[in-house]
Amino acid sequence: MRIVLLGPPGAGKGTQAAKLIAAFGIPHISTGDILRAQVASGSPLGQRVKSILDSGELVTDEVIMEVVIDRISQPDCQKGFLLDGAIRTVVQAELLQGYLTKAGTPLDRVVQMNVPDTLLMERIRNRQGAVVRADDTAEVAAKRLQVYWEQTAPVAGYYEHAGLLAKVDGVGTVDEVFDRIVKAVSA
Ligand code: AMP
Secondary structure, three states: OEEEEEOOOOOOHHHHHHHHHHHHOOOEEEHHHHHHHHHHHOOHHHHHHHHHHHHOOOOOHHHHHHHHHHHHOOHHHHHOEEEEOOOOOHHHHHHHHHHHHHHOOOOOEEEEEEOOHHHHHHHHHHHEOOEOOHHHOHHHHHHHHHHHHHHHHHHHHHHHHOOOEEEEEOOOOHHHHHHHHHHHHHO
16 A cells, blocks of 8 residues: 655644554655654754754755655565655655656555644644644744645645545544545545
8 A cells, every 4th residue: 555645734644644554554654754863863964954844944856755765665665655744746746656657566545634724723833832843833834834835735736637636624533534534545
């Protein structure tokens, strides 16, 4: 099962990803987690991307695709993978399609979690203080949402055109949303 999870910051992608990987037995690939680990370790890549992560802007497509392709070509991804927040521009989607088509391992489904902006801002505000993330301040959260609408929302159209997109209502309890996603990927 090869799945891409799309959705704005605060939609609950991380929570659903954790449940999905347990249900499907596939590795969870979060480029945000990978990049934060690089920043924490002080690696050359981490040093290059730190200020971008702190600002809420996107890392370049070249850097992201190197990270994604390096990760999905590892042996544990032969059984599939869940890409969580890893595809955020149409260029990234195109590069991934090109790579997977060549490898003969196409995506099975792309799930877009939809949550209204007002609720997203409320959720992001509520997690301030609880989760200490440099990019969780109100200002950066607003920037991340703006970047999402400008650069990531069009990715859904790309996958819709490719016949891969399933839109899921992301409002509800964790289990309700999870059931919708499972139905969407199994359809
Ligand atoms: P996340 O934890 O998924 O919200 O990612 C945190 C930050 O990492 C984002 O705000 C971006 O700066 C960067 N990032 C993660 N994934 C990508 C991606 N696919 N394209 C560009 N930047 C990304």
